[in-house]
Amino acid sequence: MAMPLGLGQYCRLAGRVMGALSRRQTRGTLLPAIRWYITQTAGNNVQFKLDDRTAHSSLDLFKKDTGVIYRILGLDPSHVQQNPERFRDWAVVFGDGRITGGRHYWEVTVKKSSEFRLGVAEAAMSRDDCVGTNRSSWVFGYVQRKWFAMTTNQRVPVPLVGKPDRVGILLDYEAGLIGLVDIPKAKVIHSMRVTFRGPLCPAFGLWDGELLTHSGLEEPEGLK
Numbered sequence: 126m127a128m129p130l131g132l133g134q135y136c137r138l139a140g141r142v143m144g145a146l147s148r149r150q151t152r153g154t155l156l157p158a159i160r161w162y163i164t165q166t167a168g169n170n171v172q173f174k175l176d177d178r179t180a181h182s183s184l185d186l187f188k189k190d191t192g193v194i195y196r197i198l199g200l201d202p203s204h205v206q207q208n209p210e211r212f213r214d215w216a217v218v219f220g221d222g223r224i225t226g227g228r229h230y231w232e233v234t235v236k237k238s239s240e241f242r243l244g245v246a247e248a249a250m251s252r253d254d255c256v257g258t259n260r261s262s263w264v265f266g267y268v269q270r271k272w273f274a275m276t277t278n279q280r281v282p283v284p285l286v287g288k289p290d291r292v293g294i295l296l297d298y299e300a301g302l303i304g305l306v307d308i309p310k311a312k313v314i315h316s317m318r319v320t321f322r323g324p325l326c327p328a329f330g331l332w333d334g335e336l337l338t339h340s341g342l343e344e345p346e347g348l349k
Contacts, residue, residue, distance in 0.1 A: 171229045172341030173222030173327055178210045179252075180218040184331060192337040193218055193329060195238075215255040220327030220338070223248050229296045230344035231327065232308065235267075235288070238334025242266040242275070243294055245303055246328040256328045263317050264328060265294075265305040272305070274315055283315040295344060298325070311345040 174190040185194050195216060212218070224245070233243050244264030246256050256262040257275035265283065266273050272283035283305065293306030295313060304316035329336055 169227045169229060170341055170343060171220075171222045171224055171227075171231070171327075173220035173231075173338070175329070175338065176210070176219050176221040176326075178206075178208055179212060181212040181214075181216045183216050184218050186218070188337065190221075191339075192335060193331055194335045195331045195333050197333075210252065212252050214253065215330065216332055217256055217328065217330045219246065219248075219329075220340070222340075223324040223326060224296065224298060225324050226298045228298070228300075228344070230293060230306075230342050231338060231340040232291055232293045232306075232342060233329075234291045234337040234339070236290075236335040236337065238267075238331065238336065239270075240266075240268045240332040241334070241336060242328070242330035243292070243305075243336075244328050245294075245296060245325045247322075248324040248326045256330050262328055263303050263319055264330070265292075265315070266330070272315075274305070274317055276317065276319075281315075286314055293345070294327070295348070296325070306345070306348065308345065311348050313348065 175186050175193055177186055177190065180186060180193070183196055185196055186192065187194060235241065242256055242264040244256065244262065246262035250259065250261040257264040257266060258278045260277050263276045266275055266280070267288065270288065272286045273280040274283055275281070286307070289307070291308055293308050295304040295306050296302070298321055301319045301321060302316055303319065304313040306312070307314050327338070
């Protein structure tokens with residue numbers, strides 16, 4: 126897979142220990158627009174679980190599919206049910222809620238992880254890509270003790286942020302805004318402006334440790 130210099134250390138193949146995974150013959154294929162098992166919402170404060178059908182074989186879900194843990198060896202890809210929704214090359218998992226409008230807020234607890242990404246992606250995003258590397262996903266990432274905002278494979282540093290144990294994600298579909306929230310300060314640390322054009326899913330990339338999601342929340346009072 127051709128990648129710009131430096132991308133590999135931020136979005137590595139989770140199968141680097143297992144070896145190369147099988148790929149589809151057709152690259153960049155978009156997924157069908159609607160799946161019956163996905164909850165779709167245009168209201169506020171989406172509640173979601175992680176969608177096992179999308180999870181890479183190195184990721185295990187736990188706590189009733191609200192948490193994800195990275196396994197360096199992972200599962201043998203031949204033992205994982207193959208379907209068009211699953212990420213085969215990248216350690217990524219989507220939430221099972223589709224967002225078509227409204228204002229939403231969720232939080233993520235980070236445990237023993239030094240490399241992860243949090244944000245949203247179009248539900249029909251190609252499963253051959255990693256979140257943050259295309260025009261269909263917008264994420265906040267953490268690696269080498271630094272935060273960054275990322276889309277279309279372009280990273281923008283997010284300064285003056287440590288590694289909190291828990292962070293918030295704010296999404297306003299109509300306003301075209303996704304923000305990283307400092308929970309104790311009730312403050313949007315960094316935001317991206319986007320023109321959203323289709324259903325979105327909460328999106329997560331993980332290369333060590335654990336993430337635990339908390340959805341269906343009201344945004345912090347006085348958030349600015």
